[in-house]
Amino acid sequence: MSAARRRFLARIAALAGGAVLAGCDRLSRTDWFPPILESAEALTRRVQRLVTPRDALAREYTVADLSPKFRSNGTAEPEDDDYLALAEKGFAEWFLEVGGLVERPLRLSLADLRAMPSRTQITRHDCVEGWSAIGQWTGVPLAAVLAEARVRPQARYVVFRCADPMEGTEESKYYESIDMVDAYHPQTILAYALNGAPLPVANGAPLRLRVERQLGYKMAKYLMSIELVESFAAIGGGRGGYWEDRGYEWYAGI
Ligand SMILES: Nc1nc2c(c(=O)[nH]1)N[C@H]1C(S)=C(S)[C@@H](COP(=O)(O)O)O[C@H]1N2
Ligand SMILES: [Mo]
Numbered sequence: 246m247s248a249a250r251r252r253f254l255a256r257i258a259a260l261a262g263g264a265v266l267a268g269c270d271r272l273s274r275t276d277w278f279p280p281i282l283e284s285a286e287a288l289t290r291r292v293q294r295l296v297t298p299r300d301a302l303a304r305e306y307t308v309a310d311l312s313p314k315f316r317s318n319g320t321a322e323p324e325d326d327d328y329l330a331l332a333e334k335g336f337a338e339w340f341l342e343v344g345g346l347v348e349r350p351l352r353l354s355l356a357d358l359r360a361m362p363s364r365t366q367i368t369r370h371d372c373v374e375g376w377s378a379i380g381q382w383t384g385v386p387l388a389a390v391l392a393e394a395r396v397r398p399q400a401r402y403v404v405f406r407c408a409d410p411m412e413g414t415e416e417s418k419y420y421e422s423i424d425m426v427d428a429y430h431p432q433t434i435l436a437y438a439l440n441g442a443p444l445p446v447a448n449g450a451p452l453r454l455r456v457e458r459q460l461g462y463k464m465a466k467y468l469m470s471i472e473l474v475e476s477f478a479a480i481g482g483g484r485g486g487y488w489e490d491r492g493y494e495w496y497a498g499i
Contacts, residue, residue, distance in 0.1 A: 290496040293458075303432055303457035306367040312378040315370075315439060317447035320419065323409035323467050336451035341435070345404070345472035348395035355437060355451050361385045361393075364434050371499055372461035382455050384436035388429045390471070396425075400473035403428045404480060405454055408467035411487055421465040422477050422485040422495070423456055432457040435468065460497035462488045 323329070331339045336355055343351040365383040387403070407419035427433055434455050437444055444450045449466025456463050463486070477483065482490030489495045 286494045286496050289494075290498055293498045300426075300430055301458075303368055306369065306379050308367065308381070310367065310379050311381060311440065315378050315380040315448060316376065317445075318372055318374065318376075318461065320409040320411070320466065321447045323407075324413070325408050325410055325418075328408035328467065332446060332450065339451055341452060341468060342470035343390060343394045343472075344470065345474050346397040346400040347391075347473050348397060349393070351390070351394050353390070358385050358390075358435065358437060358452065362389050364431070366432055366434070366455075366457070368432070368455070368457045370461050370464070373493070373497075381440050382434060382436040383438040383441070384434035384452070384455065386431065387433045387435055387454075388431070390435065391428060391473075394473075396473055399475050401425060402474050402477055402485070404472045404474055404477060404485075405465040405468055406470045406472070407465050408469050416481075417487075419465060419467070419487045420481055421454065421463055421487070422474075422480075423454075423459075423463065427456050427459070430456070430458070458498060460499055462486070462493060463497055 339355060341351075341353045341358065343353065362385065363383055364386050365381060367379060367381045369377050369379045371377045391403075402422045402424055404422045405420060407421075409419050411417045411419055423433070432455070435452050436449075436455050437452050439445065439448050444453060449464075449468070452468040453466040454464050454468065474480070477485045481487065484490045485495040486493070
């Protein structure tokens with residue numbers, strides 16, 4: 246067989262393979278997500294990921310664009326004795342626990358996190374309540390923490406647990422979750438600084454999540470622990486977050 250013919254056949258084979266893959270993908274898209282309640286937001290998520298690549302970056306701004314003050318929303322100071330005791334000591338005794346479906350559970354101090362690779366980004370925060378603000382966030386890429394913890398292959402979501410009780414009870418503490426696509430997104434960081442200064446308590450000290458392609462309520466403040474899970478059905482109200490349990494969409498893409 247001539248080299249040209251071999252190349253021709255190889256190209257046909259590649260095209261056929263591509264067609265089979267595309268067929269599978271279409272099949273999985275139709276079969277995969279039947280629950281009626283979830284179908285609308287699942288569609289939003291898939292459409293966003295079709296029109297923009299899965300790892301597309303949220304827009305980043307310059308220091309000239311910074312909001313004069315980054316307002317606080319939701320909890321501004323957790324009403325939790327353990328948290329207040331930690332805050333009093335400048336979070337020197339605070340640790341972030343990383344567990345669940347990982348090979349190596351971690352317990353990271355603020356100093357441990359500050360010694361890890363960092364990323365600084367100026368982004369716009371959009372709250373469903375109708376306000377936006379531009380802030381500069383510095384923190385550890387979540388991907389770096391997950392690499393340290395060695396995520397097991399069954400893990401499908403990252404759950405973030407916060408210090409603030411929303412209704413005065415332990416069970417009502419704020420929590421959130423994201424999938425592995427957002428977990429490994431380069432702009433998904435665990436932020437310990439806002440506008441070049443340690444994160445203020447009003448904005449989630451000592452550590453808060455930034456997941457820049459979603460709405461503000463996904464960005465859990467006052468982080469205490471991170472858990473890798475296969476499903477969040479048994480956590481809280483089962484919908485993946487404090488506000489999700491009260492009707493907000495789990496995927497809040499913008
Ligand atoms: N732990 C916790 N995280 C939270 C909230 C909260 O009340 N508690 N509010 C959410 C909402 S609705 C928004 S808009 C942002 C507000 O972040 P900010 O206080 O830094 O403005 O945090 C989100 N993360
Ligand atoms: Mo919000």
